Amino acid sequence: MTKKLLVLLLVLGLVMTAFVGCSSGDTTPEGEPEDQEPAAGEDAKITMVTDVGGVNDNSFNQSAWEGLQKSEKDLGVEVAYIESKDASDYVANLESALDAENDLIWGIGFLMGDDILKAAQDNTDQKYAIIDMAYDDTPENLIGVVFQAEQPSFLVGYIAGKMTETGKVGFVGGEKSAVIDGFDYGFHAGVKFANPDVEVFRQYADNFNDVAKGKAIATKMFQDGADIVFHAAGATGDGVIEAAKEQDKWAIGVDRDQSDLAPENVLTSAMKRVDNAVYNIAKDLKEGKFQGGETVVYGLKENGVDIAPTSDKHVPADLLKEVEDLKQQMIDGKIVVPFDEKTFEDFKVE
Incomplete structure (x- = not known):
């Protein structure tokens, strides 16, 4: 082997090493799913899809949105909502949230239960959560949240x-x-x-x-x-x-x-402290945690339900x-x- 050829091979080797070193952080080994969960401390993007009551229903949709707004204020989470005017809007709205590349998509209310389950089954890399719904077999990318109402x-x-x-x-x-x-x-x-x-x-x-x-x-x-x-x-x-x-x-x-x-x-x-549930799951997501495949139950013991603090005005x-x-x-x-x-x-x- 000539000295010229040896030098050329050494240079090519160094170039290949540098290329692999620079690329390793941006690729995922073949056959392994990429972890899309935000690393602890990173920003997260969350969108909720309301049921037909809308975001200003003075009830659980509004409470959920208040929880997301608190997440934005306290945790720096990017939040949004999509309103459903009719039950026929659920599928399209969930698809819109998916297209927007959210880290987590919320469905608010049991009326959306079947649609969000199918969305989670069809899009296994996307994380979902739903209020007022529990499943016999919850997908690993979905959290059910129920309350002891x-x-x-x-x-x-x-x-x-x-x-x-x-x-x-x-x-x-x-x-x-x-x-x-x-x-x-x-x-x-x-x-x-x-x-x-x-x-x-x-x-x-x-x-x-x-x-x-x-x-x-x-x-x-x-x-x-x-x-x-x-x-x-x-x-x-x-x-x-x-x-x-x-x-x-x-x-x-x-x-x-x-x-x-x-x-x-x-x-x-x-x-029913939907706001607390939404906030807590946003906090977990922001910290790199996600309890997928589970149903989270909120009762008095978990500060998930109570009577209104203003009850002392008339009671x-x-x-x-x-x-x-x-x-x-x-x-x-x-x-x-x-x-x-x-x-x-x-x-x-x-």
């Missing part, structure tokens, strides 16, 4: 059972489902626990976005003698609160503290002390609140 519903039911002056209260539901069952039967159990003689009216609007129907249902309940009506009906519940204001009766809000909608007529609210202090005792009994497992018809039938008041 029966717990705060029991507490506001107890308050209603103790504070009613007519011996009649009401419940207005959105659409019948396992999620709304928790509010419904939890409320019934709380009323029963407070006073078994109180009558509870129940009616479903079959819609989460019909303010006029919510108002009509609640107005009829008030005319029939109810003086307190609790709703778990999304934006439809705005009509329940309007009716309470017009009839000078009490409404009980849901999902977030709804006292701002009628400060003198919202007695309390059964809060007597001694009654709120009783509520605090009930909370602790639930946390300790001494009171197990029913969440559907079967568990309600088995619920015993001692």
